[in-house]
Amino acid sequence: MSVLKVENYSKIYSGTKKAADNISLDVESGDIYGFIGHNGAGKSTTIRAIVGVLDFTDGEIYIDGHSVKKEPLECKKITAYIPDNPDLYENLTGLQYLDFIADVFDIDSDVRQARIKEYADKLEITDALSDPISSYSHGMKQKVAIISALIHEPKLLVMDEPFVGLDPKAAYMLKEIMHDMCKKGSAVFFSTHVLDVAEKLCNKVAIIKEGKIITQGTMEDLVGDKSLEEVFLEGVNIA
Amino acid sequence: MKNRTMLLLKTLNRSTSSFNILKTSGDKKKKQKIIASYVGFGLIYILIVVYAVMSAYGYAQLGLVDKLPMLTALLLCTLAFLLTLFKAGSYLFGFREYEMLMALPFSEKTIVSSKFLYMYVKSMPLNMAISVAMLIGYGIFKGPAINVYPLWIVLSAVLLVIPMLAASFFGFLIAKIGTAFKHWKVVQTVLTLVFVMICFSLRFIIEKLFRNGEVKTAITDASKSIDMMGTYYPPMAWFEKAIVDHNILSAILLVIVTAVVFEIVFYILSRSYKKMNSVMRTGAAKRSGQIKIQKKKSKERAIAVKELRRLVSSTNYFVNIGIGYILAIVVSVLALVIGVDKIIQVVVNGAPVTSQMILPAIPFVIYFLTGMVPMTTCSPSLEGKNYWILQSSPLTNRDIYFGKLLASLYISVPVQLFATIMFCISAKASVLETIFFMILGFALCIFSSTFGLACGIRFMKLDWENEIEVIKQGTAVVVYMFPNMILTCAMLFGCIFLSNAIGIVLVSILAVAIYSVLIFILSLRVKALCKAI
Structure with missing residues (x-):
């Protein structure tokens, strides 16, 4: 069952610049979903729209079936957000x-x-x-x-670069907590630059470049016999 | 579930309350600073209470004791409106913890109304000091029934809400119009300044309306004029009727109308709140890909330029600091165009004052505008969380604060000198007098910036939640303003008085000497403070 569903979401800044372009994602109960991209790719903009901080131009975002646009309070009651700073x-x-x-x-x-x-x-x-x-x-x-x-x-935990600034033990504990949450049926969606962590921790991943999702899916399907780092670099260089 | 607005309001108050820091912090230095600020504010409130009681006494002597409720209402409403106008935008939009609050299950209406109520609670000590002091005066000279006392306090608190809502709504409209543009900050700053100028002009128009003619006539007609205010703004009449005539219906009407206006305003505000904040928090990105080579600057100049950029990048900062300078330019140009005598007549409401009478004090008249609040009172605190950037740079404290002083002088000196020349031409001052007025004006600018800097460093507050806390309500600003105002008044009248005996040039030289000594003392103080940080 979808805990977070992003459908054709777009965000335009200053009339023309597309920070997010037609993004669709599906985070299900029990998922630890990694959101990867370089600086300025549109990760934080997307995350802020999901948690109801930023309004968006097109598309829809649903949390546990509730629309972020139409039922923001219902969404926020079951969501938790940890910003990067x-x-x-x-x-x-x-x-x-x-x-x-x-x-x-x-x-x-x-x-x-x-x-x-x-x-x-x-x-x-x-x-x-x-x-x-x-x-x-x-x-x-x-x-x-x-x-x-x-x-x-919360049913959905959204985090923007959660491991920045945490000591090794706290980082380990956070990973444990994420696993525990997912076992109980919640879902975790987070952005990161640390590809090793994402590879070990996430069961699903999406790579974003210049506001567009260039690839997404389960970690197994996406990585195969390569490393996530290789997949990411190939993806951003080709797209 | 608890009332979310009240819960948020309580937390907002707690999070900015120095009492909470006093209770929980182990930092002795911080605690001492808080206690010192309590003492400072306590003294200021005592001064306000004394002033208000004396005003009440004055009105009673003029036989206007029955008009005290209406005068109190007018004073409170005007203050509430004007003070809110300068800070509403910063309190309601684009505040630091916006993201955290918006991610929590609060509706937009809850957030924006809590922020308004927080601003209201913060303004209560000043407003209630005035209200209670006027009530004391009314109690002494009128001796009303016992139930009037609580009624006065409650209704005067209610009375503040509509003017504050009106100012907030104007702030909202300005922000809304601004966010429709790419360079919304510039548009917002210009609109705010235009609106503030209109309010200042309205003040004179209203005063002219109420006091047309001479001062004596004004006092005779005061009773009628005061009654007129109630017809222009009914909530003040309802307040008066409730207090003077014990009209409970008027009291109920005031409360109900206030509640209805509150609901309407926040219904409208909450509808576009998120959209406006989204624009304000993202800004216009201009990726030209070109790197403009900047000229190499000295450390002090680099800091000064940074300070000036900080000033123009914030509507609140620019409006609060810049209004005095803009008014000085406008008034001095007007002095040249329509003549300084006409301006004096508008300001003193027809009192027998001429340009020749105030000629010896021209630098101080301009300084009333340019020296209101120098940048240096708030620029140390405005570093806030970014203070580490300067601290970790290869800069001495002297470099940092000299840079801040320089920034303040870059603005104040040209304005002071320009206005002095304009006024001198209009008042037909001699060349020698003009030169000495310019020297005195220069000294005043250095004094103002140095005194502001001493206060700014001494009462530096880096852990603010909202920049308006240090721009408008900072201890440094308050500690600077009152002594500066008293000293300026004393010097202004002293110069006028002494010039009859020793001449304008000698008086100016004497004033420059006095300010030079003060600048020297303040420079030593700044030096000591720089070492102590």
Whole structure:
């Protein structure tokens, strides 16, 4: 069943420049879907449209059957988004911020406490949660953003370059968390530059160049006996 | 489920509340700064309260005690409208955490209305200081029934909403028109400036309407004029009726109309909110593929140019800083075209003041506009999260802050000198007087930028959520404005007074000497602050 369905999505900037051109994607329950492309290829624009931050020119995006355009709130209730550079409320403590997110998603106190503790322990940030976010490093902010994304057990987790700034253990834990989510029937959609990670982690992948999808499919079909790096370089050089 | 608007409002307030930092931060230096800012703001609020109570006393002496509610309403509505006008765009659109909020299950209406309410809550201390002070005056001189006190406070808080909504709506319209263009920032800046100029002109037109003729007549007719205000803007009349006549229907009407206007405004705003923000957050990409070779600059000049680019790239920054300079240019050109005496008559409402009387103080008259808020009060804080770029560059703090000082002077000096020449020609000042006015004007620009820089570094706030927090409401701006205003007034009247005894040129030399000493002291302070960072 499709958790995320992108149909002929296009985004035009400044009247003429197409940041995304007729993109179609299908992310199913249990998928870890990698979205690969070089800088300025249109990855972040697409991701922002999926999570309802950016409006788009043409096409439709559905999350669990709900239209992002027509039912944005329904979509957001079951989605979590972690941007590449999370802008959190700097003057709140980590815990105050997580409490706010839990309130937004209407999570009961005991449930939120258990989930915050579980993920904070896994990501080794429990002790720092009572400090103001302004005192956190980039990686710590990323960890708080990850916990806030998981607090409502989303059906779809969308991430933009999630591994940037994470220490090796936190990166490993995030991968584990992604696998756990998928086992429970959720789906993960993320952009990355790190092709090795994508190759090991994802079961599906799409490569984007200058706003167009140049190839997509299951990792097995796409890669065959080559490496993802080779497929990517071939793809972007030919297209 | 909790009320989402209130939840977001609570979080927005908490996230920018210095009290929260005071409670949670372990940084002693930060805590000390917060306490110092509390003391500073406390003193300013005391000054405002004293001023408002004294005004109330003045009106009571003129036999206008019954008109105090209407005057309070007028003061609050005007302040709320004008102050919101400068910051609404920045609060409602293109704020930093937009992406995070939009990705959460909040409707556009919830986000934009919470942002408005947040702006409203932030403006409450100032508005309530005025309202309560006027209430104290009304209580002393009128002695109203006990229920008037809570009613006054509640209704004066409600009264602020419609002017703020109106200013926000104008901000929205300007942003909406702007985003239809490729270079939306330029269009938005020009439209905002035009609108602000219209508001300033309206102020004089309205004053002329209410006070036509001489000051004495104005006082005699004041009662009638005040009543007229209620017919132009009914919510003020409803406020007055509720307070003076105990008319509960008027109070209910005020609340209901405010709620209806609120709903309508946010219904309209939320419809194109996402589209407008999408445009604002992406900008126009111009990929020409050409690399223009820039001329090599000194470190200080490079920083100064960067500062000027920062100024013109932000509508809020440009409008707040630039308005004084633009007004100075407009007024000085008008002085040359229609004559300085006509301008004086408009400003002083027919009081017997001539250009020859203010001639010794021309540099200070212009400085009232050019020295309102120099760039240096907010440019250190505006570095925000990008501060690391300068910190990690091979620059000393002296290079950084001298560059910022230079940027401020690049703007203020030409404007001050241009306006001085225009005014001097119009007021028929001698060549010698003009030269000394220009020297004094130059000294004033250096003083203003150095004093602004000292405040800007001392009260530097890098962890802002919205740039308007440091442009419009920063501690540095407030700490700069009040002493600067008092000193300018004292020097202005001092120069006029002394020039009768020792002549204009000698007075100017004396003023230059005083400002030179102040600049020297402030330079030492800036140097010390640069070392302490």
